Amino acid sequence: MQENNSHKQAFWFTIINYVGIVIGVFSTIFVYPNDKEFLGIVRYVDSIAQILFPIMVFGGAQALIHFYPDLSEANRKQLFKYGMRTILLISCILFVVLFFGNQFVSWDNYHYVFYAFPIAFSLAFVELLKRQATNLQKLSVPTFYEKIIPKLALPIVFILLLSGYFDVISSLIAFILSYFFLLALLSLYLFRQYKINMNFDFKSLFTQISKKDYYKYSFYSFVGSFGSFFAFRVDSFMIPEFLSFEANGTYSIGVMLASALAIPATGMYAIYAPQVSSLIKSNNIKVLGEKYIETSKLLFFIGAILFGCIVLGIDSLFQMLPTYDKLVDSIPIIVILGANVLFNMATGFNSEIISYSKYYRFNIISVLVLVVINISLNVYFLTQTNLGIIGVAYASLIAMTLFNSFKLYFIYSKFGILPFDKKYGQLFLTISAITFSIYLLPEFSNHFLNLVLKVLLNSILIIIITYKLKLVFSLNFWLDKIFEKINIGKQKR
Secondary structure, three states: OHHHHHHHHHHHHHHHHHHHHHHHHHHHHHOHHHHHHHHHHHHHHHHHHHHHHHHHHOOHHHHHHHHHHHOOHHHHHHHHHHHHHHHHHHHHHHHHHHHHHOOOOOOOOHHHHHHHHHHHHHHHHHHHHHHHHHHOOOOHHHHHHHHHHHHHHHHHHHHHHHOOOOOHHHHHHHHHHHHHHHHHHHHHHHHHHOOOOOOOOOOOHHHHOOHHHHHHHHHHHHHHHHHHHHHHHOHHHHHHHHOOHHHHHHHHHHHHHHHHHHHHHHHHHHHHHHHHHHHHHOOOHHHHHHHHHHHHHHHHHHHHHHHHHHHHHHHHHHHOOOOHHHHHHHHHHHHHHHHHHHHHHHOOOHHHHHHOOOOOHHHHHHHHHHHHHHHHHHHHHHHHOOOOHHHHHHHHHHHHHHHHHHHHHHHHHHHOOOOOOHHHHHHHHHHHHHHHHHHOOOOOOOHHHHHHHHHHHHHHHHHHHHHHHOOOHHHHHHHHHHHHHHHHHHHHO
16 A cells, blocks of 8 residues: 555656646746846855755754654654754744854855855755654655746746846845745645644654764765765856856756656655664664665666657757757757666665664765865866866766666675666667667758657667567566556447
């Protein structure tokens, strides 16, 4: 029953995320290219918010998942409230530090910190509420709010800016308010589902779990989250410092379109996080290994189809658009970062396995090492080559490849499991052969025909052959159910 509910949650999570992606792709193609500089400013502010909000959460959201299975129902609520208190307390301290820090720091873009702070504050609570919704297996509605509201808010703000109704400052303020609107809706939904009282005495909580263990885990989770920004998202912060806000806007277009590939992985990781935690705590490594392999295969299968669509059709798609001249510079970014995302999906829920095990400290070590590697690579490509934002994309790809390879080795050495089996190898060779063969087909002069035929042919062939060879369990499971319903419908007629 729980497995079935997880599949449903993952399904709706993915659908909602793709609705958000459709909105985002439309905006990225038709709206954002008209003012790349403002897009670069928005992404710069967002990157600062991504630095600040892990400090506010201080590992409380991850701790909510990690300690949840070990607690009584009453103390589960206390753990949730303790996370809320942590965010409020740290946010107040952080604001004071940032306010007075303005007197001592000489940084031209420091004023953007104060636009980022309220976004970070909202994101901190959104993260905590979302983790609680995950524990309750009630992720569909929170996902809808989280993925749709910002995706709608930013293009609306853009249109008002381009139409002359807003200036840059009022546009940023409107964008900030959309996050508070998101937080309000998410709070209303969750607190209808999950009633809490006003008891803020946490003595009973810390009799069931050690306060020392809680803070140790929270600290390591915080360092991991904080380091993850510098490991994987520092590019949006560094590009304006070395190049320009417009270059950051161009890069952001590539990031947003490439991120469409990661949606199924995001859903799977969010849904399976509590199960991974529970399996590790019960030492059920055999089942964990099976889920590890099957989930990785499914994610690679989906990601490879989507990546094939990008490689085979992105130029033809952009050629048909009036904004082609403003989008063409983002194509190599999309392809490089798409390969980055695909490799991450192909290796499964590595981080979750490590984070919810006794080896969670390893994430900190690997992330901190990666921080040094990624920042060094970014500085190298930005200062020692003429590649510009393409070099930044290569830096991200190299960093992610090293990071995931390192985690694969570590998990195998500690748990004896890998996300690969014989069928995974067959799946990889099958998809690679199909996509490469279609890539070699001659181009049609009609861009629409070229796009549709190549993308559809690639997708259909991959699905049919994968289904016939029974390489991905979930694909056969769902298609068989569909065929069964169709046959039942025919028999009734």
